[in-house]
Amino acid sequence: MNKRNISISLIIIAILASIFLGFDTVIVFIQAIGLILFFLGTPFFLTFKNILYLSSVYHKKSTSHAITDFWTIFLGSLFSYLLLDISFHVTNSTWSEVVYNSERHQILWSGSFPSIFLLTIFVFGGYFLLNYASFQSFPPLVTVLAISSLYLGIVFCLTWMIQLAILAQENDAIYLFLYLFPINLILIFIRSILYTVIQWPDYCAERPFSRKIPQSWVKFLNSAPSLPLLALLFTLPLLGFIIMITILLGQEPDSLIKAWTETSDWTLSQRIAPPNAYYDEHYLCTVGASGHRKIVxxxxxxxxxxxxxxxxxxxxxxxxxxxxxxxxxxxIHLAIRCLYDRYGYPLSRHIKKAWQADIIYVLMKPLEFLFLAVIYLHDSKPENRIALQYISKPPFTP
Incomplete structure (x- = not known):
């Protein structure tokens, strides 16, 4: 079947679907399929492109490399955030805070964010120097340190993947999508290093080393393998320099280690968080109680x-x-309960954020005053009835 016949068949199917299902239904279905293909297909497409670029590293860099790198970093960060937030309910709560239902504590300890931010600057600074600046225009040591920073970036990505490995225990294959972003970053960093290594002998030929250096050293420095080896030797001094800066910023010397260990729920976590509290996601008042403390x-x-x-x-x-x-x-109670279960549940089940719970709490305030008036008109000791709620297993679920 040629392309023309395929196109005609698709048009006929779309027309028949519009007739029997309705035009709006078909449009919604097409949009849903488009979103699914975008969120599922884009990560694999970018991964394929980065593998292709890595395999053809001996060819000259092009604008397409920069475009692919940009979308990999931008969409990779966005998709990872959405996946962690929506599928795994990762919050920004520290290990010592109580989270609710299936929520998880933060992956990286927020107390180490300044150190992580500084490390990120060095890593991507090295990436930009090697890819978008002519390394022939700055001293060789700068090139060595730029590669060293990418080594640190690769170690960070591998540690991130180890930290997320605990999700494999849930037998949920969707966590594998979280690995695509760090894997793509590693591919980009390796490609940047290899491209620089390939160009290194030509750079040494244009700017020969001093004659005071022994010829055996000059021969080693002019060879391509010398650059990644020198960068490896300078990795620890560079890390030490970054730690010195973080100490001046008020961070502890081991803050980059604590970023992983001062957490719970994850592979490298060393803390035990308090047990999760629960609220019934079926009912508006119970959901409203999960808002910000100052409000609810x-x-x-x-x-x-x-x-x-x-x-x-x-x-x-x-x-x-x-x-x-x-x-x-x-x-009357049974009728109200049936009505509420039918219409209240579809609304309350979508309330997952604290700010959404705050809105529900405020909207329920007029009803709260009405309920309170009924209680005070009915009981001689109304506050006793109110205080006894949820002391033991209650038979009611508002």
């Missing part, structure tokens, strides 16, 4: 379905009101 004002931990949950006053009032409603008007 949690008062204590409670017990619900055998799990520890965060409890604030709004949640206790809503639960107490439903308790009264079920005692006095069971049929």
């Amino acid at each position: 004002k949690p008062i204590r931990m409670g017990v619900r379905h055998g799990r520890r949950v965060v409890v604030n006053r709004q949640l206790c009032i809503a639960n107490a009101f439903e308790q009264i409603l079920e005692e006095r008007l069971p049929k």
Whole structure:
């Protein structure tokens, strides 16, 4: 079947689908397929391009190399962030903070961010020097240090992959997508090093070393393998220089190590985090209690379905009101509960962020005042009923 017949077949299928399913449904379906192909296909396409460029490193660099590198770094960072946030629920909470439900603590300790940021500057500074500046125009030691910085970048990427390896225990193959970004960075760094090594003998021929240097040394320095070996020797001194700067910035000498170890939930973690608290994602008031502390004002931990949950006053009032409603008007309570389960659940199940929970908490305030008025009109000791909510396993789920 030629291309023309394929095109005609696709057009006929699209027309028939529009007739039977509706035009809007077809458009939504096409958009969904496009997004899936973009998010799944782009990482593999960029990986293929970087492998191709690495295999053809002896050829002259072109503009396409720079374009591919840019999209690899930009989209790789974006996709990794979205995947960690949406699929694995990674938060910015330190190991000592309580997270909720299936959330995870941060991968890198935030206390070491200045050190990580400085290391990143050195790594990508070396990358830009080797790729977008003529290394023939600056001293040889600068070229050596630029390659040393890329060595540090490769070590960082490998450590990142080790840190994420614990996700393999969940038998969820989607975590493999998180490896594509560091693998592509390693490919880019290796390509940059190899290109510089290949050009090194020509550079030495144009700028010969001093005659005072023994000929055996000159022969070694003019050879291509000398450059990566010298860079390897200078890697530790460069790392020591970076650590000295971080100490001047107020960081501890081992901050780059603590970046990995002062965490929980990950392969290199050395800390044990407090157990996750739980809130029922089916109900608006319970979701609202998971907002920012200054806004939702949690008062204590409670017990619900055998799990520890965060409890604030709004949640206790809503639960107490439903308790009264079920005692006095069971049929009305059942109707309201069915209605709420039908329409409230689709909304509350999508609330995953603290700021979203804050909005729910504020929107529920008028109902909270109404519930509180009913409780005060019904009970002689209303605060006792409110205080007893979630003390033990409750039979109600507001």
